[in-house]
Structure formats: structure tokens, C-alpha cells
Amino acid sequence: MSRGTGSGSTSEARARLLGTATRIFYAEGIHSVGVDRIIAEAQVTRATLYRHFSGKEELVLAYLDQADRGIRAQVASAQAEDAPAADRIRAVSRSITEGIRSPGFRGCAFLNAVAEYPDPAHPIHQAVLAHRQWFLDTVTELLAEAGHTPAGAAGRHLVMLRDGAMAEGCLFDPELVSETFLQAVEGLLRARPASTGRK
């Protein structure tokens, strides 16, 4: 049917492939789904997959890269507001709980992926580490701007809360998890609220 003109420079079949892979990998894991499933649901042939990706691993990396871009965009838009740093942290935290509350939430794509690729030398593992480092740096900078004197410790604390919330989000009641997370973040912000710091 609607074949389309195929005008896209990166091809429409590739987009369908990546979209399907993203959906299935996130929902069901990586090792437990074969390329047969993906090409069937993407309505693409085997040859098409291997024309666009060197193999399953590259497809997984593309999946994580897409997730990374999505989260960066989400954090950027939450951070875009012209508001005090503490409020921007609250905005980022709220965007996290929105994810947790959304239907089909299945935890952090990166934590899930790294559970399946424990080898630190593996490209997929390293992609996860790179994403996590970016996130830690981002929230640490934000907390420093908010006046948290040991911003590093506060950043690690916030990331730890986020990791716990993301991991639990699909195991406990998402509403309770979100509420607990936001309260914990408020506690963290309250711990050193001084805008000037007390040195």
C-alpha cells in the first residue's frame, strides 16, 4: 500500500525498523527478542535490515541513541524555563514522574540495557555509561547553580533517587513511586536551600 515516494534521505524503511526495534526492545528486553520478530513487525525483509544496520548490535545502539536524544530533549525543554535553578530541577523531576506514570512505562531503557550487557568493554554498556555521565553532569551543574555547595554529592544523591524511582516505577504503584520521588527531591532541595551558601 501507501508506498510513499521514498524521498527520505534516511529511508522510510529504516525509520520503521528503528521505531519497531525501540518499541519491542524497551517493552520486552533485548536478548529475548530476535531479529525475526523485529523485521516481521516492521514489515521489512531481512535484507533491508542488514542494508541499514551492520547487525543486531548496531540496531541496539541506534535504539539507545534515539532514547538518549529523547531524554536530552526532554530535559532541555524542562530546563528551558526562565526560572530559578531549584524550580528547573523540579521541572526535570516532574518530567521524570510523567514518564513513570505514563502507560507502558517499563523502567529506564539504559538501566535495563546494562543489565543485559554487564561487560564494561561492550559498546552497548559504554553507551549507557556515556548517557549516565551526561545526566549526572547536567543535574550537578543545575544543583551548583541552585547553591548546593557540595554540588557533586547532591547530584549523586539526585541521580540515585532517579535511578531508584525509574527501577521501581514498573514494580510498585507508579503513583506512589512518583510521590515518593518528588518528596525526596524536595527534601534534597531543602537540605541546602541557601542561595548564597553558608560555606
Place this chain on the structure above:
Amino acid sequence: MSRGTGSGSTSEARARLLGTATRIFYAEGIHSVGVDRIIAEAQVTRATLYRHFSGKEELVLAYLDQADRGIRAQVASAQAEDAPAADRIRAVSRSITEGIRSPGFRGCAFLNAVAEYPDPAHPIHQAVLAHRQWFLDTVTELLAEAGHTPAGAAGRHLVMLRDGAMAEGCLFDPELVSETFLQAVEGLLRARPASTGRK
């Protein structure tokens, strides 16, 4: 070699099997290791595996059951001290950081397993949920004893910190993760330290 008398009622081959499975599943994940690897390293034959377990799934359940018993014992011994509830929470927290700091730490066996078995109806997923419910109940009870009036919220907060710390433990510097976790726990205990409660 040292064949032993085989006096164990649960057989020595079974113990070797379970021990090997535990080591490999924890270190490398579940889906990515086949039964061939396990029987080879346990030095048993295929038939022996299927004489003691109905299949791979039952072996995984036995692995998680063993991990569950280990953690319950660990928490029980940390809790055994005749000390104030808050100090027993600190003892449990310290036992968690000992795990994180120990060589070969690869995160929470249950969080790792559930990342590979997202289907809530799957027996392995349910085993994880059961373990987590026990842990939540245990720490909530402990926090209630320590005088935290909304003990439920405090328990969820503590479990969230634990989940984050366990997830990060093999992704960041374990020392920093442990330090961050213990400081966060102190902050949590400080939030409502009243032994009588203020109702």
C-alpha cells in the same frame, strides 16, 4: 577426584549446579547464558541438570530463591543487634554498602532479573516482586519502630535509595555510591528522628 560420599540428601551435583548457575547468572545475566555453559562449568551432564530441575526456568527460580535466602539472612543478622531501631536501619544500610563495595558486585540480582523478565505474569517476575515486597515491609516496620510517623512513605523512600544505590553500584565508583547512599539514609533518619513521634 574428591568425589565425596554423596551423603547430602539434596545431592552434591545439584549443589554444584546451583552454585555455578548463581555465579554465572549474576555475573553475566540470564538470557545470554545457555545451559551448555552451566553444565560445562558445573562439570555435570545434561541429564543431571534435568534430573534435578525441570528446565532452565526452574534453575533461575532456584538461583533467585538462594539469593533471597542470603539477603534475608544478611538483614536478619544486621537486625539482630540489641540496638535502637535507627541503629538497626544503619546496620542494614551498612550491609548494603558492603555488598556494593565487594569485588564482583554486579547490582541487585532481582532488579537485573526483572529487567530480563518484564512480563508481570511470569514466575520469575513474580519471585522478584515477592522479594521486594518482603524488603519493603521489613524496612517499613523498622522505620515505624524508629518513630517515623508516615512509616510507609519513609520505607518507600529508603527502598528507593537502596534501588538506586544497587543499580549504580556497578556503573559508578562504588565508594562514592556507598558514601552517597549512607549520607542519604542519614538525611532520611534525621528528617523525623522523634522517638516519641510528634503526631
Place this chain on the structure above:
DNA sequence: GTCACAAGAGACCGAACGTTCTCCCCCGCA
């Protein structure tokens, strides 16, 4: 002594895995 049974050794199964291959069609472009 013999009987039962745990365990070893290894062949074997069908299915699924990731991957490569050939063949053909269709469409834009020169």
C-alpha cells in the same frame, strides 16, 4: 548378591538464533 538409583557420557531432536545469499521488481535519473 542384587536391586535401585544417582550420575556420567554423549547422541540426538526441532526450533530459533544472527547472518548472508540470490533473484526480481520498481522507480528516479541520466
Place this chain on the structure above:
DNA sequence: TGCGGGGGAGAACGTTCGGTCTCTTGTGAC
């Protein structure tokens, strides 16, 4: 008009998967 590339269709590759099978051996209980 010819050409090339993206895509569809599907056969086939070798490997590994989880699981079942037969046969043999050692050994403790009766």
C-alpha cells in the same frame, strides 16, 4: 533507453538454543 539502488521475497548458512534420549558405571541399602 539504460542503469543503479532501495526494497520485497525467501532460501540457506552454520551455530546455538532448551530439552530428551539411550547406555553405562559406581555405590549404598536391603
